[in-house]
Amino acid sequence: MEEISETRFYFNCHITFPDSLPSPAVKNVIIEYLQDLEEKYKNIISCHVAIKIPHKHHRKKIIHTDISFKTGFGDFFVNHDKDKNYSHEDPLISLRDAFEALENQLNTKLGMLHDKRVKSKSSTKSKEEILQYDWVDDL
Numbered sequence: 312m313e314e315i316s317e318t319r320f321y322f323n324c325h326i327t328f329p330d331s332l333p334s335p336a337v338k339n340v341i342i343e344y345l346q347d348l349e350e351k352y353k354n355i356i357s358c359h360v361a362i363k364i365p366h367k368h369h370r371k372k373i374i375h376t377d378i379s380f381k382t383g384f385g386d387f388f389v390n391h392d393k394d395k396n397y398s399h400e401d402p403l404i405s406l407r408d409a410f411e412a413l414e415n416q417l418n419t420k421l422g423m424l425h426d427k428r429v430k431s432k433s434s435t436k437s438k439e440e441i442l443q444y445d446w447v448d449d450l
Contacts, residue, residue, distance in 0.1 A: 321349070323357040331364040337402050344410045352417060354383030362402060373399045376409035380417075387416045 326341055328334070341360050349355060363375040376399075378389040389412045399405040 322355040325357075325359045327359070327361045329361055329363055331362075334362075334402070337362060337406070340403060340406055344406065348410075348414070348417075352382060356381040356383065362406075364402070374402045374405040375399070376402075376405045378409055378413050380413055382417070385420050387413060387420075389413045389416070 324345060326338055345358060358381070359379040361377040363377070365372050376389070378387075380387040389409045399408070
């Protein structure tokens, strides 16, 4: 198992290929996704991405992408092991779907936090004041 630690991020980042040799191309795609997330979400603490490629003797090589993502406002996990999505024979599609699922989880959680904050502040501030507040950086 090859583990790659990235120091280019301000959070701990590990990329692993437990069942195969690391692919520089796949690693670069993961780094691009993480850089995008780093720009959007300020409170990232750590991230672990595991790309599991089945051995050659398997008939269909469905690639599994697992992501463990820790932030200041919660822990998030994406695990596509149970999916029988044959488009995931392509590692780039598996990565895209996993990072989309992660971002959906993040946005859902942030939406809930925002709604909670709006409800708690609605008695003291107007709606316009609340909408102008940069609540993501404050979490």
